[in-house]
Amino acid sequence: MKRAIKHISLLFAIALMFSCKASKSVYLFTSFHEPANEGLRFLYSNDAYHWNAIDHIFIKPEVGDAKIMRDPSIAQGPDGVYHLVWTTGWKNDKGIGYASSKDLIHWSAEEHIEVMANEPTAVNAWAPELFYDEENKYFIIVWASTVPFRFPKGQEDENNNHRLYYTTTKDFKTFSPSTLFLDPGFSVIDAEIVKRAKNDYALVMKDNTRPNRNILVAFSNNPLGPYSNYTARFTEPYSEGPSMTKAGDSWLIYYDSYRLKRYGAMRTTDFKTFTDLADSVSVPVGHKHGTIFKVTKKQLAQLLQAAEQTKAAKHE
Template identity: 55%
Template sequence: MKRTMGLLRIWILAGWFASVSAVLAAGPASPAPRDTVYLFSTFREPEQDGLLFAYSPDGHHWTRVPGRFMEPRVGGKVFRDPSICRGPDGIWHLVWTSAWRGDRGFGYARSRDLVHWEDQRFIPVMEHEPETVNVWAPELFYDAPRNRFIIVWASTIPGRFPDYLEPRTNNHRLYYTITRDFRQFAPTKLFWDPGYSVIDAQIVFTDPGYVLVHKDNTRPERRLRVAFGSSPLGPWRDIWPPITEPFTEGPSALKVGDEWILYYEAYRDGEYRALKTRDFRVFRNATREMTFPPGLKHGTAFRATRADLERLLQAGAAAGQP
């Protein structure tokens, strides 16, 4: 009898561990399909207005959420390129570009409801490199199998890499840090040197591999490309030729149904555009299928619930802000 009970306990524990492992591998729980809405974190010029949102029921037709939801108070007090990611505990994490130049870090805040943001801090990730010109477009990625957050951004360190056609103060490479709690951060390391100036990187998990969407920021290009890897830290291989027209940036990929929508900013033309793909190798122009609110800027598209959206709409309406 004791042997039978012992085996039963082992079987139950094994099932429990398997369940937990499956949850961690899947990452933060996604809302049920009928409860799903899509949000887009964004900002507007002149960059001090803080966090704004747009929403969509289907990933195709976007509307501005009234109101502002967080005013920047750290670094250069600029607010650009907001990236939002939800942890397995349900907490939302936000990082953003806090200055055009001079800051050797980025802004951070956290929220339980997307409306009220707390613990606003400056994260000095490039403090050890005093010649750093800038820290641009930090991007969050939750690495579910390892229960950690990877943060990737672009910085220029003059003279660190060959300049070719790039000015010494505008020759970027990608750097990263890792954290589990946004209190302790692993030492900053070089994330990727593709042999050209690169900014605006987003890691995308495509099962079974990963895609790195990024902007080739060299003077002849200034448009988006993709690379592929078996790990969220690379190495990145099979760098694809440019997939967008010149003067494009700020990619954000969102899985809707069986396809990925890759939103991006055509900044010279002052508009948002979109591509669709199933494999990040073949793309088709989907801009005519989309509607975007005027002034949408570089941010992150992500899944949320109808309750999340309702809270944002109520808070924005109560604040009486456009």
């Protein structure tokens, strides 16, 4: 009986999506659940404020010694192919995971890209974020790594004193040499590039220092920087994993408020003044941070259908 109700609910959701004429697209939010050993999940939303979970694992982590998938980031290229990168280990791992897909359901063989292979003492490679640079027609991958004794550490342990690094690629086969992306003078992780307009970029990131551990923004006229004009920290302490999307005339910044054990959200039009929306959004319990992007309603229906077919096959 429960299976029949779920099946009817799925069909109703799909029908509702196709009957709605207001928008041809919906929002997807990449996700994972702790302890990060299951793989890629998705949330979806029609308005970017209220989210629903797709109860399905779309790709399981197979690379890296720890075999985990944290911080999944997806960006689509001009050819329509989706590219996925993720964190493969907490420490003693200089690489990131990579796979690609044309439909977000069927994925290429996973690869482990050793982005910090040129740094013998690097501790990690955390939270890679993808950004497609339309001007230069390549992808930028930004991540956080610790290279002990390279930068002033303040209160941080040498193995937890992060800076941001990057590489560029057009085909995910050849990569520019990994190099320093940003040293803001403090330990920094979880950085995501946002294009606001031509020659106008914002970098949303986590100040990972004690006692801050919260989120701020810097600005540049180039996605590779240099970034300056840092804002004040605008979220509560113990906030991380900012994820941005445009909804109407506003930008929404979602983040994991891990001490409060909930998802936070801020609305802004200029990335300088922020309105707290934590009590106005709904995010499923268990969701951990990823990236937000848009797909067509047909694509979402296909994702829901794939999830339902997998469930049905397990019960046969």
